[in-house]
Amino acid sequence: MALVGVSAVGFDLDGTLFDHLGSARDGVESFFRSLGVEPTEVAVTSWFTAEQREFERWRSGQISFQEQRRARLRAVLPPLGVELPTGDHDLDALFEEYLRAYRGAWRAFPDSRSLLRQLRSTGYRVGLLTNGIESQQRDKLDLIGLSDEFDAICVSESIGVQKPDPRAFAALATALFVAPADCVFVGDDPETDIDGARAAGMRSLLIDRGGQDRAGITRVVLAELSAR
Template sequence: MNAVKAIGFDLDGTLFDHRGSATAAVDEFLLLLGIAPSDEARQLWFTVEEAEFERWRAGLIGFQEQRRNRLRRILPALGISAPEHPAELDRMFEGYLIAYRNAWTAFPDSTSVLSSLRLRGFRVGILTNGSQEQQLDKLSAIGLLELVDVVCTSKLIGFQKPDRRAFETLAGRLGVEPADCIFVGDNAEHDVAGARLAGMQAALVDR
């Protein structure tokens, strides 16, 4: 087994508390729509979010379109007519995004883990399926951007997890071979299986 020289991390659900941040944002967004937050409404949001994000990840729709589709599916289920014009959907979704950004938070141990790894001499990188602008904004807002050496987003590098080329790109930008890297993530298929396919060691985080 090769000596570990670098540690790669997924972002959402691993270092960044997406579910907690999004739950707070969904509740605020529902109130803006005049709807009382409920477990059923939250579950609807996250079910549709996952489905539409996976359609974007598979290259079937654009990033902005997956956001619009979420509203097209969610609003009627809540008894609200969805706007027909894409620009109106974008303006409405911005209300959710503002609440989401205001709720962004890292998991309590994220800062200490990254700081400790850097102090011990490991190279540290992020590999995340998402848009470059939003993921960098997240890392900056939650105070983690300065604690990593490399940030690879699927939008920037052209490959999405679990494609082995995404992990190979991360290793290359960290200046190590894949076999010299451990990847840590919260998704068994996208993070662990993808990393191992590229020749990395991998660890699954269950938050």
């Protein structure tokens, strides 16, 4: 029996359906080696720390998307002994080398496709809401084989607002043709996904792919949708 009133399930992408951390770790290790840098745990951690900090600066409107990429290179590589080019064009070309390695490692979590299909086959409308640029997020979905598994896809660049802004979740509900109260949103970030969804009037489910939900999220999602 379905959770009363729920007719749709929304998902975050990175860290929820797409294995960003695993893909990015493989990508940055390959990138570092191409620069003659040993990808130690300290070096890799510095990359992810800069990624989180600069992506948040972009999300909050402080810098452009391209500048957050340049800022990551400037923060991480010189302390590792890499001399950076001075011009923005050359910095962008250097970041493209990382992107090629990252893209080559892209993968969905093993249970993502089967979960989406199971939900749709049982009558739920299924949507995606992700922060990022349209081209990259769509490219991810195409490459990992999830593009056709949703009834609606909302990328922040295209809808003009980002999570955790409640208007982003409202846009997803509109695209799914449901009221926010009729949707459960599943994500891995307590603030961006969970607080944002609740502020929009959606029910929400926090998952942890690196911890308690390492084996998969199908069971916890289905349990959330079951009558209590």
